[in-house]
Amino acid sequence: MADSLGPTAPPRAQRAPALIITILILAAVVSSFEATMMYTALPGIIEQFHSTPSAAGWILTGFLLVGAASAAISGRLGDAFGRRNVLIVVLLASVVGSAVSLFAHSLAVLIAGRSIQGLAGGLVPLCVGILRENLPRRNLPVAVATVAGAAMCGGAAGNIVAGNIYDAWGWHYIFVVSLVLALVTAAGAVLLPAAVSRTGFAKIDWLGGILFAPGIALAMYGIHESSNWGWDSGKTLGFIAGGLLVLAAWVAWEYFHDNPLLNVRYFASRKIGLTLVVTMLVSFGTLGISGFLGQLVMQMPKIAPVGLGLSAGVAGDISFACSLLGFAIAPLSGRLSRGGRSRNAFLIGAAFGLAAAVLSALLLGTVAGWIVSQLVLTCATGFMLSSLPNLIVEGVHGENTSEVSGFYMVTQNAFAAVGTSVGTTILSQHLIQGTPFSTHASYNILFAIIAVGAVLAFVVALFIRKGTLGETAGDLGQAESQGQLTHLSA
Structure with missing residues (x-):
């Protein structure tokens, strides 16, 4: 019943699961690639437009702001009008944003183009909903984990591809890659099974x-x-x-x-509520602070208290190579998540997160030692990013999957941004006088914050019940009887 589309759902064209997964992997890569592709170009843009880091930083922040809103709204619109339809619209909007940015000759136009591109932040919730709509229940955990793992690889590839293109031709041509990638993916999305529309504009x-x-x-x-x-x-x-x-x-x-756009009553569900809490904890530390900290450790000069003196290209290569391990781990996490056991996969990820924080603090003096710590961190993120979407799938009815996945994506993006901001502030407050270098102690503070977040996430996750919605409906039914979850049985 939970995964059914209802007796009145129209007949749907069948597509090979491999084709569906391949197209959705491309969509996830579009989202993650566009999120990271401008980091390497930021210094050059500041110089070209004679701007400040704060002003130029809006080419990143604008994307994140629109992406956070899109992650919530696109999921609900997908539930209402058909996920394939909305997926194609979002991809085409990304094409428009890339085109505007490609021909931008001012910082304001570039920020506007990147903000339009930010609509791609809604792709992953739509992907999860399409998978649940079309794949057998037995194959769903592995498929969701695989798509999530592909998104992680796409984000890592953004730094390598963009860095090489920037060195060869300049930042404008990075948008040629994103434009072609989104356009090809939109064309492929037409081959997905026909979308199912449920409510239309009237009830939005x-x-x-x-x-x-x-x-x-x-x-x-x-x-x-x-x-x-x-x-x-x-x-x-x-x-x-x-x-x-x-x-x-x-x-x-x-x-x-x-009939809310985003049903906040889902927070009354024990499984969904606790899943969002652990998402906040790991997004702040393991996903947020660690995301920028690794590049600082690798690229800071050796004369700094912490720094390996690597070039941006070499640092990007290491990050991408480590991310391949995360992509390989994702299907394993999916298999562990079968039968409503996604909590177990997340617990493994949280344990790896703690180990990564400890090893990073101990092994940041050598390139080999740092690579070891980053491989462990990749294991953590691989298990986390593939198990969290599966926990969402386990906790909601099929027709509400994209809606609640949107909540999850907003939570992840927002708390990763908070973690990044807090982390950079701590480093800035502990500079060695007369230098741009932060003290060794400030890095240890951040590693301690990451470790504490991983431990708290592990403890909270122990209280997440195993099983799918049908098997854990007790707490949902109780909440609904109190009038808190009236839309879960839609």
Whole structure:
């Protein structure tokens, strides 16, 4: 019943699972590649436009802001109008964003193009929903884990591909790659099984979407600028507080709305609620802080207290090679997740996360030692990023998969941004006088934060019940009887 489309669902064309998975892997790669492809080009853009790091940083932040909103809204729209249809629209919007950026001759136009590109942040929730809609239950965990692993590889490839293109032809041509990749994927998406539409425009809570986006934007702007203004600045606190107030109003609106765009009542589900909590913890540390910390350790000069003196190209090669291990681990995580056992795969990832933090602190003095720590970190992220979407799948009905996956993606992106901001602030507060280098102790503080987050995530995950929705419906049924989850049985 939970995975059924209902007795009135129209007949659906059958497609080979391999074809479906291949197309969705491409879609996940589009999303992750576009998220990371401009990091290597940022210094050159600052120089070309005579800009500041804060202003030029909006080519990254604009993408993340729109991506966070898209992750929530696209999932709900996919549930309403058909996931394949929305997937194609989002991919075509990404093509438009790449084209605008490709021909940009000012920083403002480039930021606008990147913001349009940010709609690609909604691709992964749609991919998860399409997999659940079309694949047998037995094959679903491995398929979800494989697509999630591909997204991780796509993000790592973004640094290598973009770095080489930038060195050879300049940053404009990076957008040629993203444009072609999104266009080819959109053409392939036409081959996916016919989309299933359920509600249409009439029942969409558009105000809920409008309230959500500025709330995220204000809060993330405050977090992004905290490194310039300081965490105790009135402007930083004002933007974050303003964003939180808007989000609070949004939560209240969605909670009392009869047909909300994003059903906040899902947080009353023990499985979904705890899954989102562990997502916050690991996104802040293992996925957020570790994401930028590795590049700093590898690329800082050897004269710094912490630094291996590697070039950007070599550092990118190491990151990409390590990510291949994560892609290989993803199917294993999927197999461990079968039968409603995704919690076990996540627990393994959290344990690896703790080990990676400890090893990183101990082995950052040599390239070989650092590679070992990064391989362990890749194992952590591989198990985490492939098991978390499966935990979402286990905890919701089939028709609500993309909607709740959107919640998950927003949570992951937002807390990774918070972790990045907090981490860079700590490093900036512990500079050696007269140098741009942070102290060894400041790096140890960050490794300790990552380790604590992994331990807390492990403990919280122990309370996540095993089994799929049908097997864990007790807590859901109890919440629904209290009027808290009236839409779970839609």
